[in-house]
Amino acid sequence: MKKKTFFGFAIALILSFSLFSCGQKKTESDAPKEVVKTTKHEHAVINTSDDAIKELKNGNIRFTSGKLENTDYKEQIENTKADQHPHSVILSCLDSRVPPETIFDQGIGNIFVARVAGNLADENILGSLEYGAKVKGCKLIVVLGHSMCGAVKGAVDNAELGHLTQLVDQIKPAITGDKSNPDKMLDETSRNNVKLTIEKILKSSEVLASLVKDGKLKIVGAYYDVATGRVEFMD
Numbered sequence: 001m002k003k004k005t006f007f008g009f010a011i012a013l014i015l016s017f018s019l020f021s022c023g024q025k026k027t028e029s030d031a032p033k034e035v036v037k038t039t040k041h042e043h044a045v046i047n048t049s050d051d052a053i054k055e056l057k058n059g060n061i062r063f064t065s066g067k068l069e070n071t072d073y074k075e076q077i078e079n080t081k082a083d084q085h086p087h088s089v090i091l092s093c094l095d096s097r098v099p100p101e102t103i104f105d106q107g108i109g110n111i112f113v114a115r116v117a118g119n120l121a122d123e124n125i126l127g128s129l130e131y132g133a134k135v136k137g138c139k140l141i142v143v144l145g146h147s148m149c150g151a152v153k154g155a156v157d158n159a160e161l162g163h164l165t166q167l168v169d170q171i172k173p174a175i176t177g178d179k180s181n182p183d184k185m186l187d188e189t190s191r192n193n194v195k196l197t198i199e200k201i202l203k204s205s206e207v208l209a210s211l212v213k214d215g216k217l218k219i220v221g222a223y224y225d226v227a228t229g230r231v232e233f234m235d
């Protein structure tokens with residue numbers, strides 16, 4: 001009786017295992033493979049630095065013309081939940097009027113953004129840029145300055161306040177222009193600050209300089225006008 005029960009149990013076990021296996025196999029083959037969607041842009045295939053510049057320029061045109069396309073955040077969250085593949089890193093100012101994801105119409109997952117008043121490159125920023133370019137393979141770094149920058153104005157006006165004093169001191173080497181024309185001087189200093197930041201990045205980071213030398217990365221300056229919403233890419 002016991003022996004019979006044992007065999008019965010064994011057969012049942014084999015049958016159930018076979019059925020389970022078949023069922024499992026069928027389920028696996030029929031199940032849709034989970035596609036790890038990247039954030040490769042819907043608007044353009046971005047394989048080079050120039051592709052990335054083109055996409056950012058087109059994104060800013062979409063922004064200024066009121067034709068934003070990257071606004072389905074729910075879908076973007078879904079597409080980026082497993083990984084991220086941004087094409088560019090933007091080093092921008094703290095200024096609340098200069099949100100890179102918005103002004104370039106890039107939504108979630110398309111660009112890394114490092115923000116600090118005066119778009120300066122300190123050790124932490126350099127590390128962040130290296131992560132974006134070397135580890136994650138971004139093709140482009142944009143140092144984005146802007147008009148009416150409070151940090152740059154603070155440097156020109158010798159502002160002193162807590163930690164802000166040492167921050168604006170780092171912008172002072174960029175001060176240029178005619179003091180009799182403050183608006184023009186602020187604009188020229190902001191642009192020069194972008195240029196000096198790029199020079200510092202290349203001088204301070206062997207990792208990034210090497211990528212640029214090998215043609216795998218471009219580091220460019222750009223200037224955002226808070227009055228028009230337009231981004232001008234600097235030569």
Ligand SMILES: [Zn+2]
Nearest residue numbers: 093095149150
């Ligand atoms: Zn600013």
